[in-house]
Amino acid sequence: MELWEDEQTSVEQLSQLVKSDPALSGRLLRLANSAAMGTFSKVSSIPAAIVKVGMKTVGQLAVAFSLIDQYLDDHCKSFDYNKFWLQCVLTALICRGLGQQTALAPPDNLFSCALMMRIGLLAFATIYPDEYASLLDSQPENLTAAECDQFGFDHNELSLEMLLDFGVAEELAGPARFHERPEASGFAEKSPEYKLTQLFHLGFRLSDSVLRVGAEITQKRLTTWPQVRRFGLTAAQIAEVLDESVTEWEDWSKLLRLPAPEGRLPSGSPGETPNKVELKEPPADQSRIVQAAIDSALNVVLMSRAGQQHPLNKVFGELNVVAWVFQDQKEMLRLLVEMRPHLLIMDDYGHDELHAKREKLCRLIRSTEWGRAIYIMALFGDNERDRIAEAFRAGIDAAYMRSDLSSQELDARLDAVRRSADAHLQYQKDRVELRRIANQLAMSQRRAEVLSLTDQLTGLPNRRSALDAMEQAWHQEAHPERPMSVIMIDIDHFKRINDTFGHAAGDKVLVDVATTLKLDLGQHDSVYRVGGEEFLFLSTSSTFKQLVLNAERLRRRVAALEMSFEAESIKVTISLGVAQRSEEHARFDMLLVHADQALYAAKAIGRNRINVYRNKQIIPLPRPGEQAS
Ligand SMILES: Nc1nc2c(ncn2[C@@H]2O[C@H](COP(=O)(O)OP(=O)(O)OP(=O)(O)O)[C@@H](O)[C@H]2O)c(=O)[nH]1
Structure with a gap:
């Protein structure tokens, strides 16, 4: 959101942010390749998609979807969401690195395809949280076979469908579908598809090993991997790609705010002690604020030039409401996305120097899915009355003259905010449930389609x-x-x-x-x-x-x-x-x-x-x- 607001943000910076979220990347590619975007040529890379869709739209998409998705994860108790995201990003970075070394496909296209090539797992966990949890709990020897038995198709088939749906080129999506078992692809040896399948497979196996606790991937060990020998790069080259990818992965993990996994890096030369992967947590103060905001019954953010000294802050203390006070708009914006406060009070709304900024911020918040849930109050000085109408147009819910505010009145106003927050929460829950049901229906329909096209005895298409x-x-x-x-x-x-x-x-x-x-x-x-x-x-x-x-x-x-x-x-x-x-x-x-x-x-x-x-x-x-x- 901060990047989006900043007019200096480059396509490269924005694409870095978008790439950190497989689901968002998929949606962006789908949008870029949708009929609504006109042209016939397909885009497969995130930077190209951003250029086609436009930076503003991407910003909206990023903020809206990343938050909507927060409601959807965590449902499937046995699905390790953190590991899923971490692995997706690391695999994508490795595949991009391997692409740079081999020129098999544009590295950015490899990145986006690899990032999403396991998205079928997430789809199963999201749409069938309970059924999929039981399936994972039963620790089937062959996960894909168990998925086929229960759902009619497996996560790789589902990922392929989704990749194609997002508009990823078939030349990449087809090979990516076999990243777990390249031998099942049937691609002719030495064909471009075969080589790409090997690339995705190697990326997947390497990230899997890094994420597995204690897996030590020394260059020496890499020489024993059949995948490495088959791929056509030296173990030293692959160790270098892996080294660079894991280093970059640390930055990505910060963007994703994922906890550090236990894992190990490849060492530069045989026999060296491998480095320990250290993924940094978000700064302690920031996570503390966010946690406090989540725990608090009513989250209030107050933005004012007066800072902590603002008279309302004292009133909030008396009313037992936790309010976070910010002087700096940028700093406030950074945390707003994570805190998702119930109430945002913008003081100095009509101030000559600030009012254009406040208005821009207000419109920005309102243009996002989550921002529509925030109750926005604007405070005006007595000589700023003529700016109130414009403030309502920008999206505020209530306007007060600073001089009129009393603690009793504010207390009563907070009740209105609570009612609005409850109603919105209920709406969100219903909406998520509806989405889940709609997805479930779509999946059932797809399953029925698959079944109607498959011979049950032999598993061959009919x-x-x-x-x-x-x-x-x-x-x-x-x-x-x-x-x-x-x-x-x-x-x-x-x-x-x-x-x-x-x-x-x-x-x-x-x-x-x-x-x-x-x-x-x-x-x-x-x-x-x-x-x-x-x-x-x-x-x-x-x-x-x-x-x-x-x-x-x-x-x-x-x-x-x-x-x-x-x-x-x-x-x-x-x-x-x-x-x-x-x-x-x-x-x-x-x-x-x-x-x-x-x-x-x-x-x-x-x-x-x-x-x-x-x-x-x-x-x-x-x-x-x-x-x-
Ligand atoms: N076990 C089993 N039998 C089937 C299935 N579907 C068809 N059949 C049998 O396949 C047999 C086909 O026999 P025919 O069409 O007479 O041909 P054939 O005995 O193979 O002789 P030729 O084709 O002339 O060599 C029939 O007896 C069907 O009952 C099935 O799913 N399972």
Whole structure:
């Protein structure tokens, strides 16, 4: 707020402040990328977002949201909010540092994406405080699996949705989604996405180790980390990034007012004793004032040139009300945000030299969400009467002539302030509850959507999802040699499996086959369960040769599967029909029809085979070792 008010504040200073809050950063990016902001080009960095949105709006957004969020945290008893924020900031700083060393993406964009890439955790804790607390208390071995069971999706999926919603570019958000388990990403090794996933993963692992009590990250130790070896920088370079990031982190933690965690820094050279991370608390006097303000029943801030000597201060003492008296407007402003007093008394409101400043301050307070809750009284000297109307327009609630004030009257006025404060508190509570309910509804709806698009047995996306994906891919421009293609896959003689081993065994076979089909999926490939024992492999960027090789790989893998059910060993094979988009396909469903025709021809000639639809012909592919017909 202070930065915002200061006309000298630079975009850089403001972006430093905004970056300290993942939720605010997200909102700012969303605003910058919203339709209301016009242009089509997306912004992914905080400084660019500030320039686009304008410093004034950012200031309002910052103050309003940071305070609203105060109401929303702390609900989930088992969620460590401090650790969450600390880790978000440290990860973001490390990722930015790694970005500076590698030029994989603009460092500021890496910062904002990494800052928010775990925001799904916060969303779960905020929207399902009790359910999520029980889930965390049960200490599940696999948190993401437990989240999926309970909510239908996990925090990484949720973070991805939120990042995309905030307008973070998919090229960054996609890799960030796999920062916990890069091996699950399926990105081709050496691809830019793969490298970014490794960067986010390394940032996350490093911050995690720093935050873990007693974790010592020496440069020597870093050389043993597989993530470090894989990343392509030397351990010394990474130790340097980490060192700088942790130092900067101390400044960030001051902005966030977070308590210092127990942690350790990397040392500059092998064998050195690592430094201790020391995060400084806010100055003692400041935290004391804020705490006292929170504890007090009615918080009053009095701003006056007279300072402690102001006659009202004595009256407040008699009325047993704690009042904080400030002479300096800037100093008062700094604490106002944290104290959120019920009553602000601005003395000397009509004073010739002060009145423009008082008015500006009043408008500033009123433009924020929290500032609307403060009851503002303005005191005027007898010759300042003509400024009262303007003061009301700027947002004051009551005006008094200084000469009229008596302690009885002030006492009665304080009752009015109390009533107004109570009403506002109730309004805030209701509003927070409404937001929670609205968020819960949105999440339930999203969960229902996810469920309706997922096959419950195998966890694969279902037929509806396949059709959606095909339709979307159909309208995207593709590389002329890598058009969209499909492989229809059907388990051979599946009915026999059910009949011989029972339905449960059949289910297990379906799950095992699905798992096999999902293995090593390329970045542009996906697999769906589209019928009982039918699957669809969709590729949006394969050459014809790659497609056929993929089909053969799938056929071979399934045939080699060693499955067992209650001590019975089960073997299955699949038949496959391949079709690639060409000029003869006017609609995407025609591609499916052709793949289906090829599949059924493969069944007809003996199963465990691949047939290809090409140029209006169905061509059987020989199995390795067979002669082409
Ligand atoms: N266990 C189990 N069986 C299913 C499921 N969905 C469909 N099925 C069974 O899958 C079988 C499909 O049989 P068919 O369509 O006759 O085909 P098939 O036996 O695989 O023979 P071909 O396709 O000609 O090789 C039916 O018996 C269905 O009951 C399921 O979710 N679980």
